[in-house]
Amino acid sequence: MAVKIITDSVADLPSKVVEELGITVIPLNVRFGTEVYRDGIDLTAEQFYEKLENNQVLPVTSVPSPGTFAEAYDRLAEETGEILAIMVSSKLTATYEVALQSIGLMKRKCRVEVIDSQWAVMAQGFIVMEAAKKANSGVSIEDVMNVTRKNIPRVDFLSTFDTLEYLKRGGRIGKAQAFLGSMLKLNPIITLKDGVVEPAGRTRSRTKAIERLYNFVMSYSCVERIAIEDAACPDEAEALAKRLSSKFPEDRIYRSKMTPAIGTHTGPRLLLVAVLGDRE
Amino acid sequence: MKEFKSANGQDLREMLVAATRWLEKSASEIDALNVFPVPDGDTGTNMLLTMRSGIEEAYRAPDQSASAVAQAMSKGALMGARGNSGVILSQIWRGLAQGLAKKDSFNGSDLAAALIQSSTMAYKGLSNPVEGTILTVVREAAATAQEQATGGNDDLQSILEAAVNTAGESVANTPSLLPVLKEAGVVDAGGQGLYTILEGVLRYLRGEEEQMQFRKPQIIVSDIPATRAPQMIVADEVPYGYCTNLLLRGEELDPDKLRMKLKRKGQSLVVAGDEATVRIHIHTYEPGRILNYVGSLGTMHEINIRNMDEQHQDFLEMQREKTPTADIAIIAVVAGDGLTQVFKSLGAIVVPGGQTMNPSTKDLLKAVELVVSDKVIILPNNKNIVLTANQVQSLTNKTIEVVPTKTIPQGVAALLAFDYEVDLRTNTQLMDKAKSAVRSIEVTRAIRSTKLNGRKIKRKQAIGFVDGNLVAVSNTTTNALNEVLAGIDLDEAEVVTIYYGADTKPAEAEQISATICQQHPQLQVEVVKGEQPHYNFIVSVE
Numbered sequence: 083m084a085v086k087i088i089t090d091s092v093a094d095l096p097s098k099v100v101e102e103l104g105i106t107v108i109p110l111n112v113r114f115g116t117e118v119y120r121d122g123i124d125l126t127a128e129q130f131y132e133k134l135e136n137n138q139v140l141p142v143t144s145v146p147s148p149g150t151f152a153e154a155y156d157r158l159a160e161e162t163g164e165i166l167a168i169m170v171s172s173k174l175t176a177t178y179e180v181a182l183q184s185i186g187l188m189k190r191k192c193r194v195e196v197i198d199s200q201w202a203v204m205a206q207g208f209i210v211m212e213a214a215k216k217a218n219s220g221v222s223i224e225d226v227m228n229v230t231r232k233n234i235p236r237v238d239f240l241s242t243f244d245t246l247e248y249l250k251r252g253g254r255i256g257k258a259q260a261f262l263g264s265m266l267k268l269n270p271i272i273t274l275k276d277g278v279v280e281p282a283g284r285t286r287s288r289t290k291a292i293e294r295l296y297n298f299v300m301s302y303s304c305v306e307r308i309a310i311e312d313a314a315c316p317d318e319a320e321a322l323a324k325r326l327s328s329k330f331p332e333d334r335i336y337r338s339k340m341t342p343a344i345g346t347h348t349g350p351r352l353l354l355v356a357v358l359g360d361r362e
Numbered sequence: 363m364k365e366f367k368s369a370n371g372q373d374l375r376e377m378l379v380a381a382t383r384w385l386e387k388s389a390s391e392i393d394a395l396n397v398f399p400v401p402d403g404d405t406g407t408n409m410l411l412t413m414r415s416g417i418e419e420a421y422r423a424p425d426q427s428a429s430a431v432a433q434a435m436s437k438g439a440l441m442g443a444r445g446n447s448g449v450i451l452s453q454i455w456r457g458l459a460q461g462l463a464k465k466d467s468f469n470g471s472d473l474a475a476a477l478i479q480s481s482t483m484a485y486k487g488l489s490n491p492v493e494g495t496i497l498t499v500v501r502e503a504a505a506t507a508q509e510q511a512t513g514g515n516d517d518l519q520s521i522l523e524a525a526v527n528t529a530g531e532s533v534a535n536t537p538s539l540l541p542v543l544k545e546a547g548v549v550d551a552g553g554q555g556l557y558t559i560l561e562g563v564l565r566y567l568r569g570e571e572e573q574m575q576f577r578k579p580q581i582i583v584s585d586i587p588a589t590r591a592p593q594m595i596v597a598d599e600v601p602y603g604y605c606t607n608l609l610l611r612g613e614e615l616d617p618d619k620l621r622m623k624l625k626r627k628g629q630s631l632v633v634a635g636d637e638a639t640v641r642i643h644i645h646t647y648e649p650g651r652i653l654n655y656v657g658s659l660g661t662m663h664e665i666n667i668r669n670m671d672e673q674h675q676d677f678l679e680m681q682r683e684k685t686p687t688a689d690i691a692i693i694a695v696v697a698g699d700g701l702t703q704v705f706k707s708l709g710a711i712v713v714p715g716g717q718t719m720n721p722s723t724k725d726l727l728k729a730v731e732l733v734v735s736d737k738v739i740i741l742p743n744n745k746n747i748v749l750t751a752n753q754v755q756s757l758t759n760k761t762i763e764v765v766p767t768k769t770i771p772q773g774v775a776a777l778l779a780f781d782y783e784v785d786l787r788t789n790t791q792l793m794d795k796a797k798s799a800v801r802s803i804e805v806t807r808a809i810r811s812t813k814l815n816g817r818k819i820k821r822k823q824a825i826g827f828v829d830g831n832l833v834a835v836s837n838t839t840t841n842a843l844n845e846v847l848a849g850i851d852l853d854e855a856e857v858v859t860i861y862y863g864a865d866t867k868p869a870e871a872e873q874i875s876a877t878i879c880q881q882h883p884q885l886q887v888e889v890v891k892g893e894q895p896h897y898n899f900i901v902s903v904e
Contacts, residue, residue: 111575118576144387147575176386176414182421183379186372253390253407265704266859267888268778284708284778286904287856287886 085166085217085226086158090146090177091121092170093199093207094311094338103214106154108146110177110343115139121343130342131314131350140251141346145177151184159192164223168210168230171277172198174254195223197230200277204309204338204356205237211307212358233358239309240282240298241354242291243270248349254279271295292322295355305330305359313340314350322353366518366567368469371431374462375420377563378435380571382413384562385555387578392558395551395581405551408448413559415442416455427466432459432476440634440641441609447552449632449643450484450496454556456634457483470521471511477504477525486618487634494539496552503529503560519567526564529557533582549582557582603628603647605668610640612660620659627652645670690786691735694773695721695743695751698894701770701861708777710741716894720746723753730758737761737786739793743773745830763790768830769802770861770894771902801850802829803901805843824898839898840870844877850903852882861892861900871899 089095091109100107109120112130114137119125121143125133134141151167158165172178181196188194199206213230246262249255249272255262256279261270264284269291271283285291299308308326312319319337327335340352369377385392385406392406419438423430436459439452460483461476462468468476481504485491506528510521536550537543543550558579565574606628610620617640621633628646635641646652649667656662694705697716705712713729715721730738738760740751745768755762763786767773779796780789805826808819814832819825824842826834834845852858858878862871871889878887892900 116576142387142578144575145383147571149571176383179379179414179417180383251390253393260709265700265707265890266774267886281782283781286775286778286859289856 083162083164084220085164085223086162087210087214087217087226088151088154088158088165088167088181089206089210090170090181091341091343092175092177092202093168093210094203094309094341094344095207095210096336096338099207099211099336103211103218105210105214106158108150108154108177108181110146110175111144112141112342112346113144114141119342122341125342127313127339127342127345130345134345134350135314141342143175143252143343143346145175145180148180148184148187151181152187152189155184155188155192155194156190159188159190163192165192165194166213166217166223166226166230167194167196168199168206168213169196170202170206171200171274173200173277174202174274174279193223195227197227198277199230200234201237201239201274203239203241203340203344203354204311204336205239205274205358207309207336207338208237208307208356208358209233236360237356237358238298239273239354239356240295241272241348241352242285242288242295243272243348244351245349246270246272248347249279252347254347257281288318292318292353295353296322296325299326299355299357300329302357302359302361305334305357307334307336307358309336309338309354309356311338311340311352311354311356313345313348313352315353318353322355326355367516368467368472368518369428370467371423371426371428373467374428374431375417375423375435377566378413378420379417380566380574381559381562382410382417384565384574384579385410385413385558388558388581391581392551392555395548395554405447406555408444408446409451409552409555409559412439412443412448412451415439416452418442428462428468429459429465432462435459440639443634443641446630446632446643447496447555449634449641450487450552451556451559452641453484453487453634454480454500456636457481468518469516470507470518471516473518474504474507474511474521474525477507480504487632490629490631492540494536494543494553495550496556498536498539499529499532499550499553499556502532503556519564522560522564522567526557526560529553529560530582533557554582603645603670604649605666605670606642606644606646606649606652607664607666608642608653608656609663610635610642610656610660611638611663612640613638615640615659620656623655624652689735690737690739690780690789691733692739692741692777692780693726693729693733694741694777695726695747696770696773698864698892700891700893701900704774704861704890704892705777708774709780710777715747716744719895720744720750723750723757726751726754727757730754730760730762735760738763739780739786739790740764741767741773741776741793743767743770761786763787765790765793765797767797769804770892770900771800771802771859771904772797774859774902775800775904799904801903803827803843803846803850803899803903804897805834805839805846805899805901806897807839839866840874843874843899843901847874847878847901852878852885852903855882855885855903857886857888857902857904859888859890859902861890861894861902863898863900864893864895866898874899 088106112119167181169178178198185194199209216229217226258281268284273282310319310323389406389410416435416439420435423434436455439455443449443452457480458476461479481501503525507525510524533549533553628644630645632643692710694710695715696705696712702712742748742751748766751764765776776793776797779792808823811821824836824839826842826846834842836842860871875887875889
């Protein structure tokens, strides 16, 4: 009766990791006009970015329904008495709230705890992975929750955007607002801080922006895991992964694709590195 | 399917959650209705965030009675209210909570009575209520609900149905009540937001939760024809000083008295709350006086003061002129309207000056004293200004760092290296390093005949410099620039930016850009109207 871990598709976890660790992933919804897709299930990242480029209608995202959560809870409740849901930053979507609220809709009796990871993408993914590893070792839900809370400040990410248009349009631009309206073409570098989008720098060229991502990883004194994610720019991601793999053991480096739900708010050509580790 | 003749607290919460999610789907479209160039920002998003905060609290209600949930919703909405529309929305929930006080559950006629309270409370929060807004929508919707209830109907769903219909008509009619909406050809955003929320509740009551997932709220389109193009309404809206927002906590606070006191101190006044917590929103020229007065009544929280003139400018120019952080300010010496815009858009404060019009130490000092920050970085952007900039430190108590940029490209590079996260010293080092990584090309005309680096130069001949060294002499500025570029290894470069001067034709710059692109397709070449005096071209290669 190990604790079961649930997260959402925003965590961008590679399917191999999801399977190995027995994580349940609840998809957000992505909608192009009237076509609704379950994030990462009905629509792969590749298909999505192709649609994004070729479609007149811009996509929007919506949170998973309470029913989806309740169903997942009930299904897991058949195997366990304790479920921990670790969700994307509550400041970016209402997914966390829905996860909380869906507990009331359960048909079975089971303890469900929900934690706001305050992150997204693989930064969130790493928190979830560590929680799942801990849970699989058979400890109590309290222990898993403790590990999870401890890992929240231990993850971070840096990403470079081609344009902030999508982020702005999706209403998630946060403090990166200050980057809008520049007279020069710039490559914005963005992270999350306390769950909100935060500017981290700007460069004139893409190469320099990628250099910033590389230096960000190198600034850690101890790196446990690295993830490199891309939205329709796999070559750059591969190159960066290759460069990092000369510095770090390859089994610590993960490659992932930006899920459509995130891609909706970032647009294509986003490159990102996430790290679990310690700076001092 | 559940029939809703009446509802308890849990039902109420579910309704509001459904309504919030419904609102979320169209929040950004409601934002787009916000044609006013006022800095209250995005109505849809603000209302959404206010709802979310309310719902968060609603989950913490001490029991499942309608009264307790409504009370918690009201408290949460008040705490999380954002923007004008958010504050008014929080008042609506406050009225509703009062209307549902002591009720375990409520039916249609209870709701009607509570909505009347909501409407009263919404009007009460404003010193100068304006019709054709969310206020009209809540008032008319409440009136319809009341009519139905008086007629003997107490079925929750059918009463809400009637209220929602009225709300929709009311929204569609807002342009005829508020000229600014009519001019823009849109309905009131706040009214639309409220309609969407009520509609979300109704759909939930009808058991349409499934369908709600795949549909989204409709933005009401007014039949009333627009009188003018939207972009032209800007001139009529005059921004007013500082948009000041805060939450006051204390004991025995009197919102009505506070409203009276603040009424003459500014515009767009909203005062909402109770004895313990009051949210205040005001547009004022003197935020300091507001804070002094309000601060004497209790403790202040979530204080947010924004300069609306600046934001008005943003609206007009679609650009931000923010300093990167309030902590460290950057002052740059720049000449030319275009270059000034470039520096401002990157977050610097500009002191006019450059070649042949070097600012004095006093000019720089004045700018330093004017900025809010205690730490200031100066970018002289000219070798003749570096020393002047160095003098400033001895004249002020503020901490000054000078990054000795000698050209405009160095200044831009330094500015971009600014890191929001690190301290002054580290930033100075980062910026200093960045300035050295860029090459600066300047092309101007000789003001007299001379000999330089063994080259003869005639008066008015075009001369080109790389990082201050003469490398080209030619009869036309274009040829001089091409000659300079020919001597530079562009294979290693990534970005070339051409700032063309006030006396230079854009076509000349475009021509040069095209040539570079042709020869070096890997380069990112950008042409910017710099409008700088004297220098026909300033080019950065990085």
